Amino acid sequence: MKIIVDAMGGDFAPKAQVEGATMAAQEFGIEVVLVGRRAQIMEELEEELGYHKALPQGISIVEASEVVTMEDDPARVIREKKDSSLVVGLNLLKDGGGDGFVSAGNTGALLTGATLIPKRIRGIRRAALSPVIPNREGGALLIDCGANAECTPEYLMQFAYMGSYYVRRVLGRENPRVGLLSNGTEESKGTALQQETYKLLQSAHGAGKLNFIGNIEGRDVLLGGADVVVADGFTGNVLLKGIEGTAMFIMGEIRSAFRQNAVTKLKGLLVKKNLRGLKNKMDVSEVGGTALLGITKPVIKAHGNADARTIRSAIRQAGALAKSGIIEDITANIDTISIKQTDGE
């Protein structure tokens, strides 16, 4: 297994990327190709990690002189920064120089680059970002969470299939329950987009192709009930960030409750270990990142503020995605996933 890492993208690049890569190579035996400015990568390896002569086992470097910033316009950067770590890395992925790709850089540029370079799977209308949201049942896949603000019913139906394959192949759950994110459980709820999508998913369910359980409300994404939550990228993004914000708000309130005075500080120390499980559960650094589904090769978007541990997990996740067979699933079933097929039934 060989994973390509954009060493220059992200708030803590290249430090977090270089450290995370060496962790993944050591812990999981994954080969990692670091793409970026060789001098900067070497500096991290030498000064921070103490590798002076040879590269760490399993690590190689591919030079890319340019860096994509968070401010770069996604549409232009792919054409104009051809020697960026992002573009060089995606070309390497396309040409078979690795089994998957991880970047913590500019999300829009990664989406555009993945669509233009390794490209979408033939027949897939849009690629979708699909993070696993922590919940009472071990997590639900939210697809899409921001790649496509405007969606059609067909896009959402394709997201349902791709999410379903992911949950089965990567999370190992048989017959994943697919819920459509809406403002109520009744079929009549939602906008025209949800109402049309409901019909498509119901028909796929009737044909035994998808385990559609109906609409799911924002609350039940967290409390459980569905393994895959299908949303347009606008709504999915608002929900994802609302969940993140609520968790940050509550964790902050807990911290400040224990910071009041000497007694509360002591109490805080006493329960710290007990609350760690909660912190871990809400923590993305164990998951790694968000899969971009619908591309011909495994692509993982790690959070912009990813640390070394998160990059390590994202590399493991890219490896799991590559091994899972989900891209083969999508490719083999593309006729089922197309709107004409489902309509015809």
Next chain:
Amino acid sequence: MKIIVDAMGGDFAPKAQVEGATMAAQEFGIEVVLVGRRAQIMEELEEELGYHKALPQGISIVEASEVVTMEDDPARVIREKKDSSLVVGLNLLKDGGGDGFVSAGNTGALLTGATLIPKRIRGIRRAALSPVIPNREGGALLIDCGANAECTPEYLMQFAYMGSYYVRRVLGRENPRVGLLSNGTEESKGTALQQETYKLLQSAHGAGKLNFIGNIEGRDVLLGGADVVVADGFTGNVLLKGIEGTAMFIMGEIRSAFRQNAVTKLKGLLVKKNLRGLKNKMDVSEVGGTALLGITKPVIKAHGNADARTIRSAIRQAGALAKSGIIEDITANIDTISIKQTDGE
């Protein structure tokens, strides 16, 4: 101040309604008209609260023989259950028999009833549900959170004005910051709805009529930055329920962390008092309910599972809304709030 309460709507009706009404009458000196089945209301007063001969001070009863259930179709119920506590209560409100109305019953029926009986303020296109979301800055008003799944830019612009008046008049904040809920802060983010609304709000800001601060992401609704968060009812509902679900999930995880064994239970007891502040902050029972803005009279929707304390707070909130002058604000500025006026600038 006299507030009309739908005594029969809600999971714990009429018990919670009757108890909440007596609490509000005692604590705040608000007169409360309980609308519903007199016999059932009297039974609560006699058996639960020990009032045998006379009604509690400030409490009166208006008979209504029918009850709207959660399953009733909103469009039909207003025509067909004319002697329901909801319809009788709203007619009483319209005819000046009270200064505001509180119901914990069927939300759709309340929305339809409020629109058909006391009616919308002339020129307001849609009424909107607007709860206060707890956050780091003492809360933000989310408008709309479910009354209107499909919206136009004009609806959203009107929500921005109504929310702004509410925050100023009821929450007492001068020059409320209005944010448009989107999937990114840049003007280009969102769907066509958000992009068009952005222009309207920017123009209103330029004319000095509204303090529009641009797009706001789901995360910052919780972390702070805006006093009013403008959304279509579909997205607002998903966000609101996502926040509720996340809070319930985290609180549940904290509880179970302290339930592991005798030692953790002891620790839990020790920190219970310290975490109570957090629980209260996330608790809606102190706020009461959600204002339905855009109607000619103050209407408060309390949560279906409202207990007596929540009903008490909702009655206080209806009183505050009636005193605030916000309906007068909307009426006086209706030309400003109409789309032609803003377009013409």
